[in-house]
Each structure stands twice: as C-alpha cells, then as structure tokens.
Amino acid sequence: MTVTAPAPTLSQRTGTDIARWRAAVGLFALMLTLLGGTVASLVATAAPAHAVPPTEITLEDTAGVIYEPQLREQVQQIDFYEPTHVVVFTERGTGTSNFNARVLAYAREHRPEWISPDGQKWADGLYIFALDPDGRHVGTYFGEDRKVSTEQQGQIQDATKDLLRDAQWTDAAVKGVEEGAALINRPWYRHPLLYGGLGLAAVVGGGTAMSVVANRREKRRRGQADLQRGRDAFSSVTMDLEATELNARTVPEGSRYGALVLERYRTFHDRYVELARQADTLSTVDPQTLHRKEPRETARRFADEAQALDRLDDVVAHASTFLNRQTxxxxxxxxxxxxxxxxxxxxxxxxxxxxxxxxxxxxxxxxxxxxxxxxxxxxxxxxxxxxxxxxxxxxxxxxxxxxxxxxxxxxxxxxxxxxxxxxxxxxxxxxxxxxxxxxxxxxxxxxxxxxxxxxxxxxxxxxxxxxxxxxxxxxxxxxxxxxxxxxSSTGYGSSGGSFSGSGSSSRF
Structure with missing residues (x-):
C-alpha cells in the first residue's frame, strides 16, 4: 500500500521559507565577511598613501581673473598622494582655437621648466590646470609621473564646469586642483573599483535603505533652510510693521507710482495675518518630518511669502521718502x-x-x-x-x-x-x-x-x-x-610637433 505524505501546512511552509531566507542571509554575510577580510588584509600590507601639500604653486593669470590670495590659501590646504608642483594658467582666446596648443606655446616661450628636458613631455611632478574665460576652454596637463587616464582628465574638467559657467574662476581653479589631487597617483587600494564586489553586495543588502536615508536627509535640510529663511524674513517684517504702516499712510496717492505701490500694499495686512498663522503652525512642526512633501512645501511657501512681504515693506518705505522728497x-x-x-x-x-x-x-x-x-x-x-x-x-x-x-x-x-x-x-x-x-x-x-x-x-x-x-x-x-x-581634445596641433605630453581640454 502506498502511503502519501500529507501536504505541508501553511505554517510549515512559512517556517521553511523563513529558514531558507535565514540561511541565504547567513551565507551572504559569510561571503561579505570573507571578501572584506581579504581586502582588509591586502590593504594592511600595502604601502601607506602619503598626504602632502603642493611643493610649489605657480599662478600664470594672463587673463586677470584669479584672486591670488584665495587660490594660494585654499590650494595649499589640498593634499596630494605625491609631491606635486601645481600650476594654474589662464589665457584669453577664442572658442575655435586649439587650447592645448596655446598652453604648450606659452610654456615653450615663457615657462620652459614646465617641459621635460627632451622637449617631448610635460615635466615630471607637474600638474597644470588651465582655463580660457573668453573661449570657454578648460584643460588639464600632467607630467609623465603624474598622468591620469583621458577619462579621469574629463572627470576633473567636468567637476569645474558649473563654477566656470557661473564665472567663478578662482573657485573653479581650486576645484580643478582638488579633483586632480584625488586622482593623481592614487594608490590601488583607494580605487573605487577595488571595492566593487563589496559595494555591489552592500548595494544589494542595503543600498536602497541608504538611498532613502540620504534622500530624506537632503529633503530635511532643504526644508529646514526654507523654514529658517521664512522665519528670518517674517521677523524682519514684524519688527518693521509699525513703521511700514506709518510709511504707507504717507505715500502720496496723487503720485501715479505712489498709487501703484499702495495698490500692492492694499492686501499687506491680510497677508501678514495669514503669515503669522503659518508661522504659528510651523513652530510646532518636528524638523525630522520635513522630508515629507506637505510640511516641506508649506515651509517653502511660507519662506517665499515672507520674503515677498519683506521686500514690499522696503518699497513702501522708499516710496514714502522719495516721492515726498523727505530728508x-x-x-x-x-x-x-x-x-x-x-x-x-x-x-x-x-x-x-x-x-x-x-x-x-x-x-x-x-x-x-x-x-x-x-x-x-x-x-x-x-x-x-x-x-x-x-x-x-x-x-x-x-x-x-x-x-x-x-x-x-x-x-x-x-x-x-x-x-x-x-x-x-x-x-x-x-x-x-x-x-x-x-x-x-x-x-x-x-x-x-x-x-x-x-x-x-x-x-x-x-x-x-x-x-x-x-x-x-x-x-x-x-x-x-x-x-x-x-x-574632448587631446592633440597639440601641427604647432606641437612631436610633443606628446599627457593632457586634454574641453569646452564649458
């Protein structure tokens, strides 16, 4: 007689699934531990990375756009893995010119020490960050013992472009040196790809949670900034409230511009009362909840309205003084x-x-x-x-x-x-x-x-x-x-001859 085993109950199936899940998690943890131990062992036996400031900082600001005290102070605080001579070079040109060739031409004529003794490479120990504010070029150039890949050169240049587009030339130069220092002669155990296996495992195990936490933290930060912006503006409006009301009474209605200002002011009191109500409501908001859309949007609207009223009370004051020709x-x-x-x-x-x-x-x-x-x-x-x-x-x-x-x-x-x-x-x-x-x-x-x-x-x-x-x-x-x-442009043009120094430039 054949005996058929009874089908497992729901609780039994659930218990089996939980056991399998725990076993998988245990195996995953063991593999992660072994991998981490191997990497840690390799790192422990590797030669330590040094943190050294630039051996020399040279500024060749022919474009006249760099604030030298800031540049020197901030670049001197940047650590390289190897002693490095940092050059920041600026020159005004055109968008269609070969910026690499222009940098090389300047070095040959004015700074031959930037070039290797055989004239074919950039000098050892050298890192040049160059920019052209008119032609909108940014370039990075390296001695043979300091060179990085073309892709990494692009990373350095790209990291500066937002600042360059905003014409923050000195900040961009500091950023370019900082990004270069992070890549030049970087030890193998500092390379992000080394931790790819660990990183992938971490992403599988907890990447989503970390992303959520980081996203919430950033949203809270923005919400808190808006809240503070609104409170500062509301405080200013409140302090000036009595003076604003007095100024509004003296704005000449017979003036066309006075009448227009008063039309804008007509709802000022109602807006202020509503703003005070919002301020009371927001005073009870737990800052830890500002990652949520509703309180965050409320804080932003409060800040925008408070700043609008703060600007309006300034206008009322100036309208009263100027239109009446007061002292x-x-x-x-x-x-x-x-x-x-x-x-x-x-x-x-x-x-x-x-x-x-x-x-x-x-x-x-x-x-x-x-x-x-x-x-x-x-x-x-x-x-x-x-x-x-x-x-x-x-x-x-x-x-x-x-x-x-x-x-x-x-x-x-x-x-x-x-x-x-x-x-x-x-x-x-x-x-x-x-x-x-x-x-x-x-x-x-x-x-x-x-x-x-x-x-x-x-x-x-x-x-x-x-x-x-x-x-x-x-x-x-x-x-x-x-x-x-x-x-990206990596060549030095026909004027470069046989020069093959490491470097490239791109537009911003």
Missing part, C-alpha cells in the same frame, strides 16, 4: 537706479559677451546704450536736486531706460541664438531658457518701485540674460555631447 530722498533715488546701474556695470565688465560669431558687432548697441544711460542717470539726479522734474517724471524716464535695455537684450539674445544654435531645436532650447530665466530670476535689489509695480520679467536684467544664456547653452551642449562620441 534722505537721495538715498531712495539711489535705490531706484541701482538695478540699472548694476546692469550698466555688467555691460562694462563684458558679461554680455557670447559666442555669436559676430559678438563685437552685436554688443556695440549695448556699449553705446551704457554710455548714454550713465549720462542720463547723472542728469536725472541733478534735475531732481534742482527740483526741475518730479519724482514721477524721474521714474518715467528711468522706466524708459530700462525698457530700452530690455529691447537691446532681446536683440542680443536673438543674435546670440542665431550664432550659436545650429538647428531649430537648439534655437527653441535657447529661447525657452531665456524666457524662463527672465521670469524667474530673483530681483537682486530690494526697494525698487519699478520692479514692484510691474510684473516679473517686465524688465530684462543682465543677470537674467546671463543665466538664461548659460542654462540654454548648457542644455544644447549636453545634447551635442550625447550625439558625439567625445567632445
């Missing part, structure tokens, strides 16, 4: 002209430069306007002092100047787009970036009556233009890089 009205007028004067200074500093293919011709109207506007602002100030024009008339003429600049920037954006974009898709990408930046770039000068009575984006500023162009160009270049196998 100190000159300072109020300075506040009104500050946004335009900032734009004019940025034009003078060359911040409108863009690779349009006809940059000088396209920039000429901006330069001409700058000179005319500076003269007009001085004239307006004198006429206000002489009381030959009213504050409203002065603001009308100031508005006219800013409107003209907006039109010129629109023309310059069109010229820059036509010169840089090579397809309709690229043109659309640049235009979208320009439009977004024009609407959303924060107003940097609180107290401006014109920026308060007109909607965001009514006047286009140099900061918004530069941000829009940089953002759009970055998107276009990212798309181009994805379509190209490589955007």
């Amino acid at each position: 100190g009205w000159q300072a109020g007028w300075d506040v009104q002209t500050e946004p335009l004067r900032d734009d004019l200074q940025r034009i003078a500093d060359g911040e409108a430069a863009a690779p349009t293919g006809s940059t000088d011709e396209a920039r000429a109207p901006l330069e001409s306007f700058r000179r005319e506007a500076e003269t007009e602002l001085d004239r307006l100030g004198a006429q206000l002092e002489a009381e030959s024009i009213t504050p409203d008339e002065a603001l009308d003429r100031l508005s006219g100047l800013r409107t003209r600049l907006t039109g010129l920037l629109e023309q310059y954006a069109a010229a820059s787009t036509a010169g840089f974009a090579t397809s309709e898709e690229e043109r659309s990408t640049l235009q979208t970036a320009f439009d977004a930046s024009r609407r959303t770039t924060p107003r940097a000068h609180p107290g401006s009556i014109l920026d308060t009575v007109y909607e965001p984006g009514h006047f286009w500023t140099m900061v918004a233009f530069s941000r829009g162009y940089s953002s759009g160009r970055e998107r276009v270049e990212t798309a181009r890089s994805a379509a190209s196998s490589s955007s």
Whole structure:
C-alpha cells in the first residue's frame, strides 16, 4: 500500500521559507565577511598613501581673473598622494582655437621648466590646470609621473564646469586642483573599483535603505533652510510693521507710482495675518518630518511669502521718502537706479559677451546704450536736486531706460541664438531658457518701485540674460555631447610637433 505524505501546512511552509531566507542571509554575510577580510588584509600590507601639500604653486593669470590670495590659501590646504608642483594658467582666446596648443606655446616661450628636458613631455611632478574665460576652454596637463587616464582628465574638467559657467574662476581653479589631487597617483587600494564586489553586495543588502536615508536627509535640510529663511524674513517684517504702516499712510496717492505701490500694499495686512498663522503652525512642526512633501512645501511657501512681504515693506518705505522728497530722498533715488546701474556695470565688465560669431558687432548697441544711460542717470539726479522734474517724471524716464535695455537684450539674445544654435531645436532650447530665466530670476535689489509695480520679467536684467544664456547653452551642449562620441581634445596641433605630453581640454 502506498502511503502519501500529507501536504505541508501553511505554517510549515512559512517556517521553511523563513529558514531558507535565514540561511541565504547567513551565507551572504559569510561571503561579505570573507571578501572584506581579504581586502582588509591586502590593504594592511600595502604601502601607506602619503598626504602632502603642493611643493610649489605657480599662478600664470594672463587673463586677470584669479584672486591670488584665495587660490594660494585654499590650494595649499589640498593634499596630494605625491609631491606635486601645481600650476594654474589662464589665457584669453577664442572658442575655435586649439587650447592645448596655446598652453604648450606659452610654456615653450615663457615657462620652459614646465617641459621635460627632451622637449617631448610635460615635466615630471607637474600638474597644470588651465582655463580660457573668453573661449570657454578648460584643460588639464600632467607630467609623465603624474598622468591620469583621458577619462579621469574629463572627470576633473567636468567637476569645474558649473563654477566656470557661473564665472567663478578662482573657485573653479581650486576645484580643478582638488579633483586632480584625488586622482593623481592614487594608490590601488583607494580605487573605487577595488571595492566593487563589496559595494555591489552592500548595494544589494542595503543600498536602497541608504538611498532613502540620504534622500530624506537632503529633503530635511532643504526644508529646514526654507523654514529658517521664512522665519528670518517674517521677523524682519514684524519688527518693521509699525513703521511700514506709518510709511504707507504717507505715500502720496496723487503720485501715479505712489498709487501703484499702495495698490500692492492694499492686501499687506491680510497677508501678514495669514503669515503669522503659518508661522504659528510651523513652530510646532518636528524638523525630522520635513522630508515629507506637505510640511516641506508649506515651509517653502511660507519662506517665499515672507520674503515677498519683506521686500514690499522696503518699497513702501522708499516710496514714502522719495516721492515726498523727505530728508534722505537721495538715498531712495539711489535705490531706484541701482538695478540699472548694476546692469550698466555688467555691460562694462563684458558679461554680455557670447559666442555669436559676430559678438563685437552685436554688443556695440549695448556699449553705446551704457554710455548714454550713465549720462542720463547723472542728469536725472541733478534735475531732481534742482527740483526741475518730479519724482514721477524721474521714474518715467528711468522706466524708459530700462525698457530700452530690455529691447537691446532681446536683440542680443536673438543674435546670440542665431550664432550659436545650429538647428531649430537648439534655437527653441535657447529661447525657452531665456524666457524662463527672465521670469524667474530673483530681483537682486530690494526697494525698487519699478520692479514692484510691474510684473516679473517686465524688465530684462543682465543677470537674467546671463543665466538664461548659460542654462540654454548648457542644455544644447549636453545634447551635442550625447550625439558625439567625445567632445574632448587631446592633440597639440601641427604647432606641437612631436610633443606628446599627457593632457586634454574641453569646452564649458
């Protein structure tokens, strides 16, 4: 007679599954332990890595964009694995030139000690970080005993490009040296791939949890920053509340601009009461819950509204003082002209430069306007002092100047787009970036009556233009890089002869 064993019960099956899961976890832990022990043993017997500051720091700032005290102080604190002579080199050029060849040419003419005795390589112990702020090149070059792979050269250059696009030249140079120090002659046991097996196992066992923890931590950090931003602004509004109400009563309603400011102020009290209610609610929020969307969004909205009210009370104060010609009205007028004067200074500093293919011709109207506007602002100030024009008339003429600049920037954006974009898709990408930046770039000068009575984006500023162009160009270049196998240049051109030193450059 055949006896059939009874089917296992649910509890028995569950117990078996748990036993198998525990066995698998135990085996996994054993393998991880053995692997970790092997790596630890190898590391323990390896020669120790040294941490040494640069043996020498040479700055060749022919472009005049590096703040030397900051560079030397910060680079001196960077540790290399081997004694290394650090060179930071800057030169102004064009986007179409061979930057590698230019760096080599400069070294041959002015710094032959950067080149090996046989003239074929870069000198031993040398690391050069180079940049061209006009041609928008960044390069890295290495002595034969300090060279890294082409891929790692690209990593170093890429790490600096956000800073370079924001024209933070000194910070970018420090970052380039820091990234180079992390890779030059890195010991084998410091290489990330060595721990690939351990890393993969860790990812399988707990990577998701770590990612969640890191993500929550970052969200909490942003939420706490918004909360503090809002509390600071709300505190400022509260401290000035009585003065703001008094100033609002004295803003002349007969002034067209005064009436517009008062229209913006009409809901100030209701907004403040609502803001106070939000502040009370947020005071009970546990900071550890700010990784959640709802409290985090509430904190962000609270901060934005508090800052908006803080800006508005500044405008009310300046409107009262300037439009009534009260004592100190000159300072109020300075506040009104500050946004335009900032734009004019940025034009003078060359911040409108863009690779349009006809940059000088396209920039000429901006330069001409700058000179005319500076003269007009001085004239307006004198006429206000002489009381030959009213504050409203002065603001009308100031508005006219800013409107003209907006039109010129629109023309310059069109010229820059036509010169840089090579397809309709690229043109659309640049235009979208320009439009977004024009609407959303924060107003940097609180107290401006014109920026308060007109909607965001009514006047286009140099900061918004530069941000829009940089953002759009970055998107276009990212798309181009994805379509190209490589955007890095490693050759020294025909002028380099047989020179074959390690190094490359790329655009930012």
